[in-house]
Amino acid sequence: MNDTAAHTEIQPExxxxxxxxxxxxxxxxxxEGANVPLFLSQxxxxxxxxxxxxxxTSAVCEHIDNAIxxxxxxxxxxxxxxSRRGGRGRPSYKFDVIVLDNGRGMDPKVLRAVMxxxxxxxxxxxxxxxxxxxxxxxxxLSIGPVLEVYxxxxxxxxxxxxxxxxxxxNDSKNLVTLPDAEFLDSLPPEIRDTLTTPEAFPRDxxxxxxxxxxxxxxxxxxxxxxxxxxxxxxDRLTYRSAKSLVEHATKETARIYRRQLAAGLCLYxxxxxxxxxxxxxxxxxxxxxxxxxxxETTSRxxxxxxxxxxxxxxxxxxxxxxxxxxxxxxxxxxxxxxxVLKNDLRIYDFEGISFMRSDREVHNxxxxxxxxxxxxxxxxxxxxxxxxxxxDEAFGVSFNKQGVRPKSYVVDLIKKTIRDELRVVREHIKRxxxxxxxxxxxxxxxxxxxxxxxxxxMMATLLPQPRPRTEEEQRxxxxxxxxxxxxxxxxxxxxxxxxxxxxxxxYVVVFKHDEDAAFYSVExxxxxxxxxxxxxxxxxxxxxxxxxxxxxxxxxxxxVDDGDDDESGVDPELAKRAAEALVSLQIxxxxxxxxQAEMTLNNADLHPVFRTVxxxxxxxxxxxxxxx
Numbered sequence: 001m002n003d004t005a006a007h008t009e010i011q012p013e014x015x016x017x018x019x020x021x022x023x024x025x026x027x028x029x030x031x032e033g034a035n036v037p038l039f040l041s042q043x044x045x046x047x048x049x050x051x052x053x054x055x056x057t058s059a060v061c062e063h064i065d066n067a068i069x070x071x072x073x074x075x076x077x078x079x080x081x082x083s084r085r086g087g088r089g090r091p092s093y094k095f096d097v098i099v100l101d102n103g104r105g106m107d108p109k110v111l112r113a114v115m116x117x118x119x120x121x122x123x124x125x126x127x128x129x130x131x132x133x134x135x136x137x138x139x140x141l142s143i144g145p146v147l148e149v150y151x152x153x154x155x156x157x158x159x160x161x162x163x164x165x166x167x168x169x170n171d172s173k174n175l176v177t178l179p180d181a182e183f184l185d186s187l188p189p190e191i192r193d194t195l196t197t198p199e200a201f202p203r204d205x206x207x208x209x210x211x212x213x214x215x216x217x218x219x220x221x222x223x224x225x226x227x228x229x230x231x232x233x234x235d236r237l238t239y240r241s242a243k244s245l246v247e248h249a250t251k252e253t254a255r256i257y258r259r260q261l262a263a264g265l266c267l268y269x270x271x272x273x274x275x276x277x278x279x280x281x282x283x284x285x286x287x288x289x290x291x292x293x294x295x296e297t298t299s300r301x302x303x304x305x306x307x308x309x310x311x312x313x314x315x316x317x318x319x320x321x322x323x324x325x326x327x328x329x330x331x332x333x334x335x336x337x338x339x340v341l342k343n344d345l346r347i348y349d350f351e352g353i354s355f356m357r358s359d360r361e362v363h364n365x366x367x368x369x370x371x372x373x374x375x376x377x378x379x380x381x382x383x384x385x386x387x388x389x390x391x392d393e394a395f396g397v398s399f400n401k402q403g404v405r406p407k408s409y410v411v412d413l414i415k416k417t418i419r420d421e422l423r424v425v426r427e428h429i430k431r432x433x434x435x436x437x438x439x440x441x442x443x444x445x446x447x448x449x450x451x452x453x454x455x456x457x458m459m460a461t462l463l464p465q466p467r468p469r470t471e472e473e474q475r476x477x478x479x480x481x482x483x484x485x486x487x488x489x490x491x492x493x494x495x496x497x498x499x500x501x502x503x504x505x506x507y508v509v510v511f512k513h514d515e516d517a518a519f520y521s522v523e524x525x526x527x528x529x530x531x532x533x534x535x536x537x538x539x540x541x542x543x544x545x546x547x548x549x550x551x552x553x554x555x556x557x558x559x560v561d562d563g564d565d566d567e568s569g570v571d572p573e574l575a576k577r578a579a580e581a582l583v584s585l586q587i588x589x590x591x592x593x594x595x596q597a598e599m600t601l602n603n604a605d606l607h608p609v610f611r612t613v614x615x616x617x618x619x620x621x622x623x624x625x626x627x628x
Contacts, residue, residue: 041176045168048117049145051138054402055238056097056245057252062139063099063229064257064267065360065401070103070227074266076211077249081200081242093240097143097231098194100211105225106151108159108181115149115161115178135401136229141165144234150187151227156219158184191230192218199270201242208271246270255279255350256361258286279350279364280326280382291344293336296329299382303421309387309394313409322386325418327425330380330432353383355395355404362397363404369411371422377429381422385414431513433545434535435491448586452594453506461598463506465527480526484508488530502528507590511535518618521611522593531593537618538625544585551579 053059060077067075078098106114117134140147140163147163159181168176186192196215198205212221239245249269254261254277261267261276262285268274278286281299289297302325308318333345341347351374352366366374371383387395396405406414456462468474485498488510493501502508510532519537523530534540600606 037175041168043169044117045141045163045165048138049141049165049236051142053139053142055248055252056143057238057249058402059139059142060097060099060249061253061256061401062135064253066136067099067101067103067227068257068260068265070101070105072101072103072226073264074102074268076100076268077253077270078194078199079201079242079245079249079270080194093242095234095237095242095245096190096194097229097234098191099229100195100222100226101228102223102226105153105227106159107153108183111149111151111159111161111181112178115163137163140229140231143236144231146232148230148232149227150184150191150230152222153225155222155224156185158187160184186219187228190232191228199242199246201246201270202272209268209273210271242270246272250274251277254287255364258283258361259356259359262286277346279346279354280324280384281328281345282324282326288345291340293340294332296332299326299328301325302327302381302425303418305417307413307417309391309410309413311391311394313407319388319390321388321391321414323414323418324384324386325421325425326382326384327428328380328382330429334432334436347379350379350382352378353385356384356386357392357395357397357401358389360401362401367406367411369408370415370418377426377433380429381425383418383422430541431535434511434513434540448583448590449505449507449509451583452587452590453504456506459594463524463527463529463594463598464601477526484525484528484530507531507594509533509586509590518611518614519621520589520593520618521614522596524597529590529594529597531590533589534618538622539618542625547578547582547585550575551582 064075064077076099078096078100080096080098081093082096083093115137117137136149137147145165149161150158152158160183161178161181187195192215195211196213196218198208198210202208212218237245239248246269250272253267253269254274257265257267257274258276258278261274262278262283266273276283276286278288281288282301283289284298288294291297304322304324306320306322309321311317311319328347333341333347336345350364352371353364354361355363368374371378389397391410394407394410396407397403466477468477481502482495482499485502486495488502488508489495489498506528508528508530510530512532512534513536514534515536517534517536519534519539521532521534523532533544535545596606596610600610
């Protein structure tokens, strides 16, 4: 047997779209033993197109970050739509994306260097927004196959660098190098046209503030320095219409760069200037401060603790993290029409926590590990976590700044720091909603009381009623009923109105908020059955309150006047059916109270029995409702 093992040549199994140049380089390496580069440029660049950004806006934000780092005071973003005829005679739209800034610009040597992956003048600098010198390239190539960068440090002296994935993929050299920057005395016509012509959206050109409408003034308007990112014929955009691209970018950038915008940064999307939107409602200059009809224009700061968080779990090196807890002025803003809450204040767009890194938002949303289980009432508070870039690893920030994945010890520290204050805020909001639901449901509560009172005469056993025989007995009864009416007076009622209601009704419903009480209790006074419902109990929170909210929604200002469902998807028909169901539920509870009152008339020993049953049932129900 031959001692030399036979070698079987391994054949590459390339995909159909594998770069042609990469095949040549790889075959040369395998067959001829050529030098192996650490990075195979032809395939690496193609692979980096799939790094993955959450959406087109998040990729564009990489260029805004760079503009801010380079001292820009004005940044303009363009989603330039141009069409060609598609199949079946339908126009299919294509887009160029441009990001223009008036920053310091780059000389040709620096421009060439930063076009390399990992090329950065600020690599691993933890003082600013960027760190790795990768974002500009990966962000651009994630939405289009070609990136062109123009930069200048004197008027009409433009230097251009280009990355073309197809050209790089076809390069058959082992080492792919970048050429020198190309000098131009003017920008290409397609770019000049975009900068001086209104965009397809906004449709009303009067809503667009052009850089200039006169091409001959463009060079002067571009100023002595700046940088322009040009990504032609984008093939991987989140949306296929200019309207969707612009509106999404407007909404996201207004929030992400709210602090920079409030500090004076001019940011435009398709020639429309962006105003800051602050989901914490603490910036007076943000959008919410301009809404008419608000008595309170900012949220209420509850606490601003600072916690020192280690760079790693076992590290002795810590950095301060500021946590801000805000409570929105629910008492004022909840009185606004639903359209104002949804479209202007955008209360329901944001959920939970805003993570701010170096004054730039990198993530927002719920984080159950920090704030626990989420409920609809949680739309009315905000948490802002401000951390430095030195804690990127602790907060799990990736190089493209898309979200956070904080380590467990970070989650525990933040949770411990704000737990008690957040609990108080949630309880305040819950009490408000309990009161609000009660107020909204008052007409239906009166309907339930009215029906129960009318049905009283048909009961098999009648409850005893006081029957004054003299004027003095009537006076005493009236005084007793006045005292009772003061005890059960509703929000907005006068003493006389409460007295009149108690006089007319044999049934009275009262709400209280008591964490330790049963869901309901019942007593009789002066011929009235008084049913007390506990708004702190899970039955109220899980069934009574949601049903009341749906039933009351149609009566709220602006709730369904536009014919659209609100954020809960409630339509008028459903609200009407919920109102009827609510009355039935109230009658069920009133009947339950009446039955216990009837059974204790001649047997006072049943009082402690019913109290025990109510408390035990309430406790068991609380446990079951809280499961899952």
